[in-house]
Amino acid sequence: MSELNLILLGPPGSGKGTQGESLQEDLRLPYYATGDILRAAVKEGTELGRKAKEYMDAGDLVPDEVIIAVIIERIEGEEASDGFILDGFPRTVPQAEALDEEMAKLDRPITAAILIDVSDEEVVRRLGGRRTCEAEGHVFHVEFNPPEKEGVCDVDGSKLIVRDDDKPEVIRKRLETYHSKTEPLVDHYERRGILQHVDGTESPAEVGERVRGMLATLRREEEMEI
Numbered sequence: 001m002s003e004l005n006l007i008l009l010g011p012p013g014s015g016k017g018t019q020g021e022s023l024q025e026d027l028r029l030p031y032y033a034t035g036d037i038l039r040a041a042v043k044e045g046t047e048l049g050r051k052a053k054e055y056m057d058a059g060d061l062v063p064d065e066v067i068i069a070v071i072i073e074r075i076e077g078e079e080a081s082d083g084f085i086l087d088g089f090p091r092t093v094p095q096a097e098a099l100d101e102e103m104a105k106l107d108r109p110i111t112a113a114i115l116i117d118v119s120d121e122e123v124v125r126r127l128g129g130r131r132t133c134e135a136e137g138h139v140f141h142v143e144f145n146p147p148e149k150e151g152v153c154d155v156d157g158s159k160l161i162v163r164d165d166d167k168p169e170v171i172r173k174r175l176e177t178y179h180s181k182t183e184p185l186v187d188h189y190e191r192r193g194i195l196q197h198v199d200g201t202e203s204p205a206e207v208g209e210r211v212r213g214m215l216a217t218l219r220r221e222e223e224m225e226i
């Protein structure tokens, strides 16, 4: 396939980060997760982090102009010249339009917007049990994907914590924000013919298989067109 420029869409806790991390390893593409980028900025106390923190803690989105600049800079970089995986961006119609404009300017296509679908009830169950590694953000779940040693990251041995925005009242607000601001992107990408639905309710390995199967189909379709 010429180049893979992928967007992972879906509600909070649908498994975008879980799938994004494993796809990044398989496809050897840069993976840009805006939530991770913003949390790192908060931790480092940069200007971006200071601007983002209060929005994130409340379950709101950070302003479009703040996050658009962060992603466009990465897409224009050498590292992303053979493709990229975006997780958590775009999240509003203006962000999607800014990305469309940038890709048109670079004369590059978006290969697919992959919607990982799960219900609100499942989101609440997943985020309530999520544990995140303090150092690098590796993700576990107390029930569905437990670490080998309780409270310790399998990958780098650092402490596992509960994210500030995984408190029940913030989870509810994040879901509301998703339905009002991000869900309209499903239509946006459906109209462009690049939306791919994946049922996110199965195990992480099964969801991963579906995503890989879908990418293989896209590859075959492209080969048949050439």
Ligand code: AP5
Pocket: 010, 011, 012, 013, 014, 015, 016, 017, 018, 019, 033, 034, 035, 036, 038, 055, 056, 057, 059, 060, 061, 062, 063, 064, 067, 087, 088, 089, 090, 091, 095, 126, 127, 129, 130, 131, 139, 140, 141, 142, 144, 145, 165, 174, 200, 201, 202, 203, 204, 205, 207
């Ligand atoms: P962000 O970090 O992107 O949060 P999110 O979209 O709400 O997504 P999550 O990270 O909560 O979930 P996920 O889908 O990655 O699921 P995960 O794989 O961890 O953003 C945080 C905040 O930053 C936003 O609220 C906003 O303020 C700001 N922000 C970010 N981007 C922005 C933007 N573009 N514009 C404006 N503001 C922005 O999985 C969840 C849990 O379930 C884990 O415990 C996992 O182990 C488990 N799990 C995963 N898959 C499965 C499965 N198949 N079965 C069972 N359990 C599973």
